[in-house]
Amino acid sequence: MHKLRILALVHDHLIPPVDVTGIDVREAEWKMEFDVVETLREGGHEVHVVGLNDELAGIRPAVGDFKPHIVFNLMEAFAGVPTFDQNVVSYLELLRLPYTGCNPRGLILARDKALSKKLLAYHRIPVPDFTVVPRDRKPRLPKRLHYPLIVKSLFFEASAGISQASVVENHEQLVRRVQFVHESIGTAAIVEQFIPGRELYVGVVGNQRLDVFPVWEMSFADVPGNTWRIATERVKWSSKYQKRHGIMTGAAKLDPAMTERIQRIAKRSCRALDLNGYTRVDLRLDDVTGRVFVLEANPNPNLAYGEDLAESAEANGLSYERLLDRILTLGLRWEPART
DSSP states (O other): OOOOEEEEEEEGGGOOOSOOTTOOGGGOTTHHHHHHHHHHHHTTOEEEEEEESSOOTTHHHHHHHHOOSEEEEOOSOBTTBGGGHHHHHHHHHHTTOOBSSOOHHHHHHHHSHHHHHHHHHHTTOOOOOEEEEOTTOOOOOOTTOOSSEEEEESSOOTTTTOOGGGEEOSHHHHHHHHHHIIIIIOSOEEEEEOOOEEEEEEEEEESSSEEEOOOEEEEETTOOTTSOOSOOHHHHHOHHHHHHTTEEEEEOOOOHHHHHHHHHHHHHHHHHTTOOEEEEEEEEEETTTOOEEEEEEEESOOOOTTSHHHHHHHHTTOOHHHHHHHHHHHHHHOOOOOO
16 A cells, blocks of 8 residues: 555544553553554555544644545544544544545444344344343333343443343343433443353455454353353453453354344344444344344444454455555445445
């Protein structure tokens, strides 16, 4: 790839420092931003980092002065609101700037877990049964749902607010957990049928033509038997907890037919939700029935070196450097719909 001027948009509290001497980057909150920016610079690209919080004013002067070929979008929210990330991308489109990652329409469809499940179900892609409990409402379960259930934020990603208490086995626990989501996270709650089984992830990259990475699995080798095997916030982000309980991710051991089936479901999910750029599709493989369920599709997932997307790309023969180049190429080739 020829060398580019790249404007990297990051959250203002995640701007990676210039000098990381004495800092364990692996445990830093800004690890992803550091990995992306430094790898791009090592590849010969000129990278200018702009931090955003609740103002877009910093983008236009940077564009005028730096004249980037493309924006590398690492924003996962705006003003602390996850569903506002599509507005940042819409602004880039209004400025006619190429950008990496998913388009605004795909972000809107995927961020709302209930809306995305309805669309997936319409396309006959299996999803868990669910109901939504708006803020300040009490949960009332439809007859099709039965315990155990799992309670999540309707909009937040990265396992935000998910703990062992998120899986509920009776009405009293359900009421408490819904109240927690309403009050502590500040969103509506989605209550899903809990699917016991294997936790799987599939990376997908592409615009019109989609390429799929090997199926990845989260292993809970040393987790106590009375613990729900789910990707809680601590499971995802605490390296000490991961080491203590033997929690790791790696290529899933599946027969070829099941692998092909899961990868096909992942690609269909991306098309149903109008996703492009790079995506991670989260699934569960039911231990008992062998059925595969899509939990959610995550546009613009964690791009840090060593995380699931980068690791599965590496297993597919795509190094971290080449993965970032591929994402840049997809951004440069993406044409927003104008009709």
